[in-house]
Amino acid sequence: MQTLPGFRDFLPEECAKRNYIFARWREVARRYGFVEWEGPPLEPTELYKKKSGDEIVEQLFNFTDKGEREVALRPELTPTLARVVALHEREFKKPLKWFSIGQFFRYEKQQRGRLREHFQLNCDIIGESDLTADIELVSLCIDVLRAFGFTEKDFAVRISDREFWTDFLREKDVPSDRWGEFLQAIDKFGREPREKTAEKLGNLADAVFATLKSGGKSAKLEALVDGLRARGLADFVEIDVGIVRGLAYYTGIVFEVFDRAGKFRALAGGGRYDNLIGQLSDGAVSLPALGFAMGDVVLGELINGIPDARNAIQKAIKRDTKIDIYVVIAKEERRADALKQIQQLRDRGFLVDYPLTPTKVARQFQAAEEAGASLALLYGDEWPQVKVKNMATAQQELVSSEGLLNRVAELL
């Protein structure tokens, strides 16, 4: 029996890679003073209806539960965050800087390599409308990727501003209830035939295409890049007003991160959603907010593709999955003595393994090798002395069993 299509089993090696990604995510978010939280993987379907845009709702993994509730496996975190903040905001001083690591689900049509689940880092700042928050968030996104060993040669953050386009549409006297469809059309530019985009844009098509070609300019976007330059991060960003983001709730700065080689889909994306908390709380709580999400799948592909990043993950996994000590039971009469000391060694926090049943000594040393043990302890004829072997240097010494714990602590 297999997994469901689009779902992954994480065997030990893949799980170690996943944990490495989680560890870097957590580490850099915490460096920025972000604190961790998490929401439930199942939410009322209503939470996603209309707020997130049609595309997401079409792809919901939703169903009716045994209590006749319309529920959905979460496709993204932002609506949950808005729900939680609307409920609990009084308990916290603003601005909140929150991050979360969790699994998300979309029922996409099956395509090669397209998964129906992935893990995401979500980082959000709630309660700050100043552009300094946008700069802090984009910096964090860049530094998270730098922590994997990527440089400005490997990825770029393309930054845009929805207000740039809403100003444009206002100037062209487009009524605000039609802005959504125009933004969707601009978002699709380059991903669908130009004629189709032109048709959707109607008499604005030429002006939009000209703006996209010239690149667009705005004081806000330039101030944002200046802020990143002050941190030494300007080489990681490009202004690109063609970035609009598919989700309906964005209101200001939006950005997406791509590999420079253009081989993969977006590594991360985010932006400001100043109205979402107000909408989801029916106006009870109104707070400006912004955030980004980074998935594990495209990130994993880029890690595989960039030698420095690949070496870093391999080195880290080797370090994080090795054990400290393998206990070789050379004589079965010594098993009870060995187990007593194994218990003591584990109590001291050492990572210790041993054979559960009688096993040839050579095979035990092989197991020690394969587990990446730093030391092998041999319990045999030397008892009450224990032979301690450094697995890297092959140096051996005899240590009295009473002195063993201290000697091991010195060696490790």
Add this chain to the structure above:
Amino acid sequence: MQTLPGFRDFLPEECAKRNYIFARWREVARRYGFVEWEGPPLEPTELYKKKSGDEIVEQLFNFTDKGEREVALRPELTPTLARVVALHEREFKKPLKWFSIGQFFRYEKQQRGRLREHFQLNCDIIGESDLTADIELVSLCIDVLRAFGFTEKDFAVRISDREFWTDFLREKDVPSDRWGEFLQAIDKFGREPREKTAEKLGNLADAVFATLKSGGKSAKLEALVDGLRARGLADFVEIDVGIVRGLAYYTGIVFEVFDRAGKFRALAGGGRYDNLIGQLSDGAVSLPALGFAMGDVVLGELINGIPDARNAIQKAIKRDTKIDIYVVIAKEERRADALKQIQQLRDRGFLVDYPLTPTKVARQFQAAEEAGASLALLYGDEWPQVKVKNMATAQQELVSSEGLLNRVAELL
């Protein structure tokens, strides 16, 4: 808008508690040489049908997906493990010692405090039929709980053996296709009226009740306790043949862990399931196996109830959620200088926060205090010197901005 009934939001404090539990789980499993893996949260419903027992199937969070597949949010990990091992066992040397930390779901009738999701540690040993594996597994379960600060006064592992009962039933000439219902009846003993159990057991009722009263004896169970005694863990276990476990797939040693005060439901439970991998692979792969699961909810309640454990979690959370440095921007003219150094400090791995917008100095120091910062760095009139304040001792010193990074590294 609230969560769905029975689901939890993990606000920062609860998330830190959850992460503390995960960290202890992971730490002790790794001490025992277990390696981490993970399965998908959604599986074909078929995986749980009949193999797990009726009770679990009735409580499945199951539905039909958009591709007309019968799917279920996983109620437990063991069937997934058996599926994964049956698929991949050739890639690994036996025995496997695997652990996993993930979320599980049951659609139980709503009761006060009963959740529909929880997190579990699962630890399993695959490919070893010897009792030494059972001893290793029970030891691990005990040591995981000891890592939270619990002692033999706080919890006990009640150990039993399904073979004890199947031997009993065989001796009484009960046909093997009826063993399941007898085991279910014994499992319910003490949790439903005695007459009801008696009715289910029929003419075996008196013999069963007598055995339960006398406690039962078996050489295997005694050997298991001897093995734990050799590790100094005998005080944590009790033989109790009344333990049967509800799940249908257990075949040998079974155990459940309870708080000594008898206040809570089981903290953990597990046992041998030597036939499950064979059944799920239609006989293609046959491997003996055993494992246990420990949930986060009852564990969290017991941590709250035992002062040593509660102090340990509070201390750890304080340590794990504090930041290193709060940067106080006393003069806005110094913001750019401060941000440049904030970037450098974060690049060195320090946890650094600062105010996103102009803020009174007193409020900034308050924020430093609340974030648990070890140091406050003040950027103001002293520039190009920075005032470094040790937040614990209130000692201050002036450091040149060029020397700041090294001085901070010395102080932290």
